[in-house]
Every structure is written in structure tokens, then in C-alpha cells.
Amino acid sequence: MVDSVVSQKTVSNVSVVSMANAPVNALSKALRVGLIDAVNKAISDTEIEAIVITSDLPLFSAGADISEFSGGDLSPMLPEVLALIENSPKPIVAAVNGGAFGGGLELALACHYRVTTEKNKVGLPEVHLGILPGAGGTQRLPRLVPAATALQMIVSGAPTPVKVLNDMFIKITTPESLLDAAVDVAQQAIGEVIPATSKIEIAMTEQLATVFAQTEAHTAAKARGFFAPAKCIDAVKAAFELPFNEGLKREGELFMQCMNTPQARAQQHFFFAERAAASIPSIAKDTKARDIQQVAIIGAGTMGGGIAMNFANAGIPVRMLELEQAALDKGLAVIRKNYENSAKKGKLTQEQVEQRMSLLQGTTEYSDLSEADLVIEAVFEKMSVKKQVFEALDKVCKDGAILATNTSTLDVDEIAACTSRPQDVIGLHFFSPANVMKLLEIVRGEKTADDVIKTSMKLAKTIRKVGVLVGVCFGFVGNRMIEVYGRESGRLVLEGATPERIDKIIYDFGLPMGPFTMGDMAGLDIGYFVRQSRKAFIEHDPSYCTVADELVEAGRVGLKVGKGVYLYEQGSRTPIPDPSVIEIAQRRAKELGIEQRQISDQEILERCIYPLINEGFEILKEGIAQRASDIDVIYVYGYGFPVHRGGPMQYAEEIGLQEIADKMQHYHDSLGEYGKHWFKPSDLLVELAQSKQALATYKK
Numbered sequence: 001m002v003d004s005v006v007s008q009k010t011v012s013n014v015s016v017v018s019m020a021n022a023p024v025n026a027l028s029k030a031l032r033v034g035l036i037d038a039v040n041k042a043i044s045d046t047e048i049e050a051i052v053i054t055s056d057l058p059l060f061s062a063g064a065d066i067s068e069f070s071g072g073d074l075s076p077m078l079p080e081v082l083a084l085i086e087n088s089p090k091p092i093v094a095a096v097n098g099g100a101f102g103g104g105l106e107l108a109l110a111c112h113y114r115v116t117t118e119k120n121k122v123g124l125p126e127v128h129l130g131i132l133p134g135a136g137g138t139q140r141l142p143r144l145v146p147a148a149t150a151l152q153m154i155v156s157g158a159p160t161p162v163k164v165l166n167d168m169f170i171k172i173t174t175p176e177s178l179l180d181a182a183v184d185v186a187q188q189a190i191g192e193v194i195p196a197t198s199k200i201e202i203a204m205t206e207q208l209a210t211v212f213a214q215t216e217a218h219t220a221a222k223a224r225g226f227f228a229p230a231k232c233i234d235a236v237k238a239a240f241e242l243p244f245n246e247g248l249k250r251e252g253e254l255f256m257q258c259m260n261t262p263q264a265r266a267q268q269h270f271f272f273a274e275r276a277a278a279s280i281p282s283i284a285k286d287t288k289a290r291d292i293q294q295v296a297i298i299g300a301g302t303m304g305g306g307i308a309m310n311f312a313n314a315g316i317p318v319r320m321l322e323l324e325q326a327a328l329d330k331g332l333a334v335i336r337k338n339y340e341n342s343a344k345k346g347k348l349t350q351e352q353v354e355q356r357m358s359l360l361q362g363t364t365e366y367s368d369l370s371e372a373d374l375v376i377e378a379v380f381e382k383m384s385v386k387k388q389v390f391e392a393l394d395k396v397c398k399d400g401a402i403l404a405t406n407t408s409t410l411d412v413d414e415i416a417a418c419t420s421r422p423q424d425v426i427g428l429h430f431f432s433p434a435n436v437m438k439l440l441e442i443v444r445g446e447k448t449a450d451d452v453i454k455t456s457m458k459l460a461k462t463i464r465k466v467g468v469l470v471g472v473c474f475g476f477v478g479n480r481m482i483e484v485y486g487r488e489s490g491r492l493v494l495e496g497a498t499p500e501r502i503d504k505i506i507y508d509f510g511l512p513m514g515p516f517t518m519g520d521m522a523g524l525d526i527g528y529f530v531r532q533s534r535k536a537f538i539e540h541d542p543s544y545c546t547v548a549d550e551l552v553e554a555g556r557v558g559l560k561v562g563k564g565v566y567l568y569e570q571g572s573r574t575p576i577p578d579p580s581v582i583e584i585a586q587r588r589a590k591e592l593g594i595e596q597r598q599i600s601d602q603e604i605l606e607r608c609i610y611p612l613i614n615e616g617f618e619i620l621k622e623g624i625a626q627r628a629s630d631i632d633v634i635y636v637y638g639y640g641f642p643v644h645r646g647g648p649m650q651y652a653e654e655i656g657l658q659e660i661a662d663k664m665q666h667y668h669d670s671l672g673e674y675g676k677h678w679f680k681p682s683d684l685l686v687e688l689a690q691s692k693q694a695l696a697t698y699k700k
Ligand code: 3H9
Pocket: 023, 024, 026, 059, 061, 062, 063, 064, 065, 066, 067, 078, 079, 099, 101, 102, 103, 104, 106, 125, 126, 129, 132, 133, 134, 135, 137, 272, 275, 276
């Protein structure tokens, strides 16, 4: 035993070094020290003639310890460990028993031989952390696999099945025989010339240059706004253009260029944010989840159908209820069509389509839902309608069934109160299209039982969603914040900015589309309806929605009718700016006494994003979100907030909380009555800005 995170045993004349740094063999300082000690010990032991490096855990290694990236004494660094391995006078074999990612794969690449198991996957996912492989991965991988494969792996960061990487592995075997195979390879290598990946000669060719150019063009479009992907390409290019050691140096420079960016900080923040969202400290760890074997969905419309598909995809039978047979038939037909379309694109086989459809049954009778373990209501967004549904469910559902509402704004406690079992009621807020969007807001009511929350979080994973726990308030986290953003964009149009300019600024910031394109796509009638039902909230200043209201009242409800804020040609989704909307804004501004003016790009961006962030602080203060990073997860997965900005709260941290507070105050003071009402800096924002407390450490 060299260290608690590394064990070492001798098999005949081979030293087997096993990593055991739970849970994922992150190559922390302790593990790096442990590996150096173990390898040195094996090299100096005259009884030992070869070495195998493997893992005692299911994973080989998840790579560098990301939590170390924030600083500290990091020596020995990973490249030092890998140089020791590659220059070892005794052959070293990597027995890659499970996933090898990032530095974990780089470790295997530095070994002289690699063996692995048939179903394994490996990858260099550094690009998802805003960086590039910095321990020789960009130089060694292209020396072992075809250039296009190496480029694809490094630029996409995607895990790759080892069966397509057989150039890299001397043997691919079963898990049971892996260690024997590795020892065997090690013994056969004794006395032979030790191969070093770094010595393999590769060079740029004309054909390869074309591959690089194509990858560059494709990446520029696909990874819009991201810094690291282009640097990944540059690093791989260096492998073909420079001798190994110079390539390694170039990789190091590019790695540091990436590491010191806000994007890298944002993406690394997001890595941990996503994992933190799964943790609910207020619920006892031993709380048992309920068993979910059968699901029922109320409503076979777009939302209900999308939700149902998630469960069918996960192999869980679903019963869909509509009161009219025709609506039910239509809903099921739409689902079939969606699956058939996936089959046409080669994403599903016809057999899979039929298998999924066989899990979906329709009914028009509530009594048919008596065996469901979970019922999700996805009916019209109106409290009276929701209450009718829950009263009916309360009568027919079995004891212990979870009754969930997919409301996007309404009071889950009020819905729960119309049942005799509020402890079983929860909000499961899916985002549209529900079979595609990764986010699931899990809305905890005042009386929701802990095991209902635990079951919902677990279920989110089962259906491949990211579940985030939120509390009850109008719009929960996501829609409460987006309302602020929608308000500000509407107001900016009255003040003289055009919708297309605002959309472009938001698109350039990194969102998939701006607020007006999004509004047209979702349907302007949705926001209109919400505003009608919340008149009291906006009564004192309805200015910002006057243009949208006028459009809806004229039937311009968005893309679905070919006209909303923008115009659309038949069958096209491309927005065409409409001067008549500007005329409406000019007329309305005059009526309301709002002076139109030139507004800078910076003001547009700040006024759309900063109040949204400010609302995030209010949400945090009220305990509606458990932690700031949960808000980031909601925004990245629910609203397409660019992950390279880490989410709105991380973006605020990067800009500086004091700057956000100051700008809120500036607009509060400079935008008249409107500013006074809507731009009051959140007390929590001001408090944290003044105390310089990191958002990550804030707890209510
Ligand atoms: C790198 O290698 C740079 C080098 O090129 C150059 C260096 C000079 N570090 O995801 P899970 C934690 S960059 C620290 O739930 P799974 C994770 O936070 C690295 N911690 O498990 C979680 O903690 P908690 C490149 C890590 O089975 C726990 O482990 N590598 C790391 O669903 C379990 O994680 C990557 O980007 C890490 N590297 O998935 C791979 N990895 O329980 C990142 C995990 O407290 N990792 N943790 O919440 C992954 O993609 C997944 O964790 C993996 C396992 C697929 C490996």
C-alpha cells in the first residue's frame, strides 16, 4: 500500500498499481503523489519487470480533479506523472476497466500499452469545462487513432465506445479477464523495445488540412459563442505541425488561455451546479422513494403528449385521459407521428416505435386511473379547471398515488387543498417540448411529503431530465424570472428599440433566440392570458405589455398564425420585421407619455438581464430556490441560457454583484416612475455585494 488512494500488489514479476480515489478516481494531488510513489517503487524494485495501472473502482478515472482548478499547491502536476510513466524503463500497461475521461484517458495514453473491456467508453470531455486536454491528450490521441476521430473526440467531448478505437487498444476483452490480459501483455513486453506514443511520427497532409478546415467551419456554427472548441482544434493541429515536445508546449499555452476565461469558470461552475441540484439537505438520506410502475397523464394535448413520451421512452406504461374520444385519438396520433419521424431520421427502429406505442393507452374515464402510481395533470392553465381535475383524481386514485400538476404558474398549495391528501400533491413543471427539454422544475408544496419529493427527483433521472426542487410562488423560479425579462423587452420597444435589435443583442449574448422570437414561437396569447388573470399585479403600470396586447387582440398571436411581433411566410419560421409594429409602439409610447430615444446595446442587454438576475436574488431570499446554482441549472436547461456564461447567477458573480446592484440603482433613478417600481435592487443582492460573500456560500 503506497497511499490510501493507491494500492499496489505483485503478480509474478508484474506490479499492479490500482487507483482507489472514490468516487471516480479524480486525479487529485493525493492520487498523483500516490501514482508517482507506486511507479517509482516498481521501477526501483529489481524483482519487478513490468507494471500495470488499473482501478479498484468501476471507473478507470474521471480525469483531473476539477475542484482543484480554483488553485492551491498542485504539484506534482499531471504531465509530470505522465512523463514518469512514458519514460519508465519498464513497460507499463493501462488496464482500462471502466470509463476513462480527460486526464484519466491521458494517463492511459501515456502508458505503453492499453487493454480494455468490450462495452467501455472513453473520452476527452474537457471542452465541456471550457478547457482542452492539458496533459498531452491533444498530442497523444492523434498519434494513436485516425486524425478525424481524435478531432471529433476532443472537439465534441463526447464519450466514444472503445470498439471504434481499436487502434488504441492492444486488446479488448471481458471484464473478468481484463487483469489477466493486462498482466499477459505486460509480461510479453518485457525485454522488447518499449513503444512511446510521443515517438509516433505524424504530419499534416493536404487531405488532413481539409478535415481541419471543415471541422473549423462546422464548430464555428455549432459552438457559437464558445471559446474552447476552436482552441481544441488548434491544439490538435499542433500535433501534426510540430514535433511532440513543441506540440505539448503549444497545448499547454492553449490550455492556459482557456483556463483563465470567464467561460471556463462558468462551465466548471455548471458542472458542479448540475450535480448539486440533486441534493436536498432537508430530506433525510434514508427516505424511501415510492414505487412508480404506472403513470397516468390528464390531457393528451401537446404538453400531455410530450410528457407521456418521456415515460414510454423509459419503458413505463402510461394511461392518457381525455374526456372526448376524438381529442384522445388525436393526441395518440400526434405521439405516433413524432415517433415515426424519429424512425425516419434513423433515431428509432420501427420495432421501438411499436414497443413505445404499446406502452401508451388512452381512456375517457377517470375510474381507469385507479391503479396509477403517479398522475400528472396537463390541462388548460386555469385554476378552476385544475381544481376540477384534482377533485376527480382524489376520488378515484389509490392511496399513496402521487398527484402532480404540470402548472407553469399557479399555486400548487391551492390545488393541493382541494384534495383530501395534500401530502401527495406536487408540481412537476415540464418545459415545452416536454419530450425534448431537459429541465423538470419539481415544485414542493407546503404539505408535500418528503418521499413524494424524493420519488420525483428519482423519476426525473429515470426519464433523463434534470430535476430541480423549487418552492411555490407565481411562476416558480423559471417563469417568475422570465416574466421580468419579457417585461423589460416590451418596455424597451416602447422606449424606441426595435424587436429585431433586442433579439439580436440577446442572441449575440448566447441565448438561442431573443424574447420576441421566443414569444412568437410560444404564442403571444399565452402571456396575454396570464396577464388577464393577473391584472392586479400589473395594474399600476401596464405600459410594457400594451404592444403585445394590441397584437393579440388583433389576432396576431405568433408563428402559429403566421404573424405576431414578426411576420412569417407560409411554412417558414424565419421572422420578418414588420414596420407596423414599430408604428404601434410609437403610437402607444405617445399615448403613455414615454419619450422614444436612442438606446445603447449595453443598456438593452443590462435591462433585459439584470432585472432577471435581481429577481433571482429575491427568489433566493424567499427560499424558493435551495441555492443560487439551482437557478443557473433551471436557466441553462429550461431557457437556453448559454452554459458558457454559467447561468444568470454565475454571470452576476462574474460581472460583480456590486456592478449589478449599481446598475439596478442607476435605472431605478433614471427611468422615472417605471424605474422606481421595477428596478429596486434586491436587499439580498445589495447585502452580498457589500459583504463580498460568494454566492455559492449563501444559505437562507
Ligand atoms: C481534466 O482532466 C484536465 C486534464 O486534461 C488536464 C489536467 C492538467 N473532478 O457525475 P457523477 C464528482 S479535466 C472532481 O455524479 P456519474 C462529482 O462532482 C476533467 N470531481 O457520477 C460527484 O460529486 P458529488 C475531465 C468529480 O457516475 C461525484 O464525483 N473530466 C470529477 O454519473 C460523482 O460524479 C471530466 O470532465 C472530477 N473530474 O458520472 C469528467 N468527476 O457526489 C467529469 C466527477 O459530491 N465527470 N466528480 O456530487 C463526469 O463526466 C462524470 O462524473 C462521470 C461519472 C461520467 C465520470
